[in-house]
Amino acid sequence: MSQPTLEHDAFFYETDEGFVSALAPFLREGLERDHTTVVATSRARIGLLQDTLADDAAAVRFLPHDDWYTRPGAVIAAWRQLLDESTAEGRPYTRLIGEVRFGDTEAEWASWTRYEGALNAAFRRQPAWIVCPYDLRSLPESVVEEARRTHPTVWEDARRPSDDYQDPAALLERVPEPIPGVEAHPVLHLEIPDGLASVRRAVTAASAGRLSPTRRDDLVLVANEVATNALRHGAGVRRLRVWTLPDGVLCEVTDEGEASPHPLAGYVPPDRLAERGHGLWVARRLCDALSVASTTAGTSVRFVVRG
Amino acid sequence: MERGATRGDGPIRDPGRLGIGDHACWAYASDAEHQEILSGYLSAGLRAGERLVFLGAQDGYHETVRGALGAGGHDVDRLLAEGRLILGTAEDSYLSDGTFDADARVADYRAMVRRAVDDGYPGLRVAAETNWLLETPHALKTWPTYEFRAEILARRIPFSALCCYDARAWPADELAMLRSLHGLDVRMRHPEEAAGFHLRARSDGGIAVAGELDVVHAELVCQVLTACGEETGAPVLDLTGLRFADVAAMRALAHGARTIARAHGHVALLDGPPILRRLWRLLELDRLVPESHWDT
Numbered sequence: 001m002s003q004p005t006l007e008h009d010a011f012f013y014e015t016d017e018g019f020v021s022a023l024a025p026f027l028r029e030g031l032e033r034d035h036t037t038v039v040a041t042s043r044a045r046i047g048l049l050q051d052t053l054a055d056d057a058a059a060v061r062f063l064p065h066d067d068w069y070t071r072p073g074a075v076i077a078a079w080r081q082l083l084d085e086s087t088a089e090g091r092p093y094t095r096l097i098g099e100v101r102f103g104d105t106e107a108e109w110a111s112w113t114r115y116e117g118a119l120n121a122a123f124r125r126q127p128a129w130i131v132c133p134y135d136l137r138s139l140p141e142s143v144v145e146e147a148r149r150t151h152p153t154v155w156e157d158a159r160r161p162s163d164d165y166q167d168p169a170a171l172l173e174r175v176p177e178p179i180p181g182v183e184a185h186p187v188l189h190l191e192i193p194d195g196l197a198s199v200r201r202a203v204t205a206a207s208a209g210r211l212s213p214t215r216r217d218d219l220v221l222v223a224n225e226v227a228t229n230a231l232r233h234g235a236g237v238r239r240l241r242v243w244t245l246p247d248g249v250l251c252e253v254t255d256e257g258e259a260s261p262h263p264l265a266g267y268v269p270p271d272r273l274a275e276r277g278h279g280l281w282v283a284r285r286l287c288d289a290l291s292v293a294s295t296t297a298g299t300s301v302r303f304v305v306r307g
Numbered sequence: 308m309e310r311g312a313t314r315g316d317g318p319i320r321d322p323g324r325l326g327i328g329d330h331a332c333w334a335y336a337s338d339a340e341h342q343e344i345l346s347g348y349l350s351a352g353l354r355a356g357e358r359l360v361f362l363g364a365q366d367g368y369h370e371t372v373r374g375a376l377g378a379g380g381h382d383v384d385r386l387l388a389e390g391r392l393i394l395g396t397a398e399d400s401y402l403s404d405g406t407f408d409a410d411a412r413v414a415d416y417r418a419m420v421r422r423a424v425d426d427g428y429p430g431l432r433v434a435a436e437t438n439w440l441l442e443t444p445h446a447l448k449t450w451p452t453y454e455f456r457a458e459i460l461a462r463r464i465p466f467s468a469l470c471c472y473d474a475r476a477w478p479a480d481e482l483a484m485l486r487s488l489h490g491l492d493v494r495m496r497h498p499e500e501a502a503g504f505h506l507r508a509r510s511d512g513g514i515a516v517a518g519e520l521d522v523v524h525a526e527l528v529c530q531v532l533t534a535c536g537e538e539t540g541a542p543v544l545d546l547t548g549l550r551f552a553d554v555a556a557m558r559a560l561a562h563g564a565r566t567i568a569r570a571h572g573h574v575a576l577l578d579g580p581p582i583l584r585r586l587w588r589l590l591e592l593d594r595l596v597p598e599s600h601w602d603t
Binding site for chain 2: 197228285
């Protein structure tokens with residue numbers, strides 16, 4: 001038998017009964033086979049599942065999704081940890097139900113659509129079945145359409161391969177990371193010399209009074225890692241620019257090189273023993289938004305930290 | 308807790324204050340300064356009754372020492388005859404058989420210290436020139452690790468060392484990095500200003516990392532810590548003075564901590580700013596060293 005690999009379904013439902021009647025059996029089947037079973041969804045739907053599963057619910061791990069879906073990078077890391085724990089416990093397989101909290105803005109929709117696409121690459125080789133419920137009553141049409149592109153399998157009346165599935169790298173290139181617009185004049189503009197200390201000092205100074213100490217530390221670390229990449233992999237003059245937002249700080253690091261980072265950079269968990277690749281992985285988990293754009297003029301990385 | 312040290316981890320202006328347990332870097336930029344500092348360091352050793360070793364760049368350097376000690380009223384020939392002063396050249400001492408063998412050198416110093424103590428001296432005081440390294444690429448590669456082994460050694464046996472670097476000959480970056488691997492720095496405002504970070508041995512034989520450490524020196528610190536972890540006198544990696552560590556640096560520190568833990572069965576990580584622990588968790592470094600080793 002070949003090794004089981006990732007199954008990633010978009011499950012479309014229009015009624016609570018439809019939700020429960022498909023997903024409760026999905027969980028029960030998992031429990032019968034000694035699979036790890038985890039559900040992240042709203043408290044209301046957690047209640048529905050618990051009522052239906054009755055005593056069996058005790059063996060399922062429930063995560064209220066208001067606390068779970070914080071930032072795409074952080075959620076991928078949290079799922080990975082969960083999958084690793086499952087393997088470490090000797091479970092053969094993991095079944096996850098993850099109902100993304102898509103939010104109310106187009107920026108959030110894009111950000112979580114990118115997350116859904118990236119999951120296919122991040123957990124490509126995991127023995128896991130991830131089912132993502134989409135509530136057709138409340139979600140905008142565009143989000144539902146994208147779900148057909150971010151999931152290899154769709155589950156409506158029956159499970160079947162999605163005709164519209166798009167390769168994750170292509171999807172992430174097509175759907176750009178939403179990033180706030182900026183005013184013409186940054187509060188800070190700096191050419192990055194060889195040392196990174198000047199970047200850290202500049203970002204610390206520019207974020208004074210705008211961010212909590214914890215979020216300022218996060219921003220300084222992210223700026224350091226992005227600047228490290230620019231110095232290592234970029235070319236020409238590397239620049240740092242910083243703008244303040246009403247609720248946070250936006251930074252941009254540019255270089256004049258032709259090397260363009262892979263669209264999935266920072267989304268796919270690096271091998272823990274690998275020497276490289278951890279910087280962007282950590283940056284994606286700490287930032288509220290991080291976008292990478294490559295043009296003929298070079299590469300530009302913009303990132304936002306709020307709060 | 309560190310017991311009262313003869314030294315802090317700060318700068319030192321007067322080389323006469325250096326004593327047993329001290330491992331100091333001294334970057335000099337003039338011949339006049341050279342004589343003054345050497346004289347101060349070695350005279351203090353004579354006052355303390357220690358055995359002195361000076362390893363010059365070439366024989367000519369011995370005249371500097373003769374002049375310096377002679378001016379202080381010491382009979383240099385008698386000191387040599389009594390075995391209180393030993394003069395040699397750094398190149399001959401460090402490059403036996405033409406190659407630099409760090410293990411052999413450390414063993415050598417241990418033996419010399421033991422002999423000094425057996426002969427009734429309270430300890431051994433060494434000053435050594437380092438110019439020979441600039442023409443010896445293979446030795447230069449392992450030198451940072453060797454320097455830090457000397458740093459730990461000085462905390463564990465009655466030994467002190469003044470490492471003499473001619474700032475006119477050494478590339479500034481390299482010299483700054485090497486200065487950061489000495490507990491003390493003669494005539495510098497603060498050691499960590501050189502390369503941004505500072506590594507030193509605590510008085511209990513543990514290791515303390517201070518300043519800001521990033522990808523530029525992460526690999527070096529990883530090499531030094533993994534090479535020296537087994538030689539530490541206490542299973543302590545003290546990060547209380549570390550203001551910043553990036554991803555590469557944190558991974559380097561975790562590898563170092565693991566080496567110490569393997570040698571001692573445990574390592575205590577002394578906490579610095581909260582971002583360090585956050586980053587430790589983000590990088591899942593508890594897989595290398597369980598988070599229970601953190602000590603707040």
